[in-house]
Amino acid sequence: MDIFQQLIRIEPGGRGPREITRQVAGVVSASGMGTGLCHCFCRHTSASLTITENADPTVLQDLEGHMARSVPDGDPQYAHAMEGPDDMSAHIRSVLTGAGLSVPFSDGRLALGTWQGIFLWEHRTGRHEREVVITCLGR
Numbered sequence: 001m002d003i004f005q006q007l008i009r010i011e012p013g014g015r016g017p018r019e020i021t022r023q024v025a026g027v028v029s030a031s032g033m034g035t036g037l038c039h040c041f042c043r044h045t046s047a048s049l050t051i052t053e054n055a056d057p058t059v060l061q062d063l064e065g066h067m068a069r070s071v072p073d074g075d076p077q078y079a080h081a082m083e084g085p086d087d088m089s090a091h092i093r094s095v096l097t098g099a100g101l102s103v104p105f106s107d108g109r110l111a112l113g114t115w116q117g118i119f120l121w122e123h124r125t126g127r128h129e130r131e132v133v134i135t136c137l138g139r
Helices: 021-031 057-070 087-097
Strands: 002-010 016-019 036-042 047-053 100-106 116-122 130-138
Touching: 002 021, 016 057, 021 036, 021 116, 021 130, 036 047, 047 057, 047 087, 047 100, 116 130
Parallel strands: none
Antiparallel strands: 002 130, 016 116, 036 100, 036 130, 047 116
């Protein structure tokens, strides 16, 4: 079994999900492996990773809307607000959605379903550069 690892940087874009499927697929291709498992890990506590629908952008709008209603910014019950009203809500959103995910690959390509994409979900309202560590295990 071989291991290949690469860091990708996601340019600042503000709150919401941003598709990174192409960048992750590029790392899988660069690994030179045919079959294995690709693990993605977000190196931040106020952003997360998810796999969801990538064909209809209203899915992303609805997900962000649901999260905004479920975990509002500036809730007076939050003790942590060191970096502003979106600080604690971003941490909660990240814990709920997760810092890492794994996707199998076959024939050197991600084995995602037809309508699936990999997304970095920014939970802060400001513009932050993010880093994702991609690790491929396989042959």
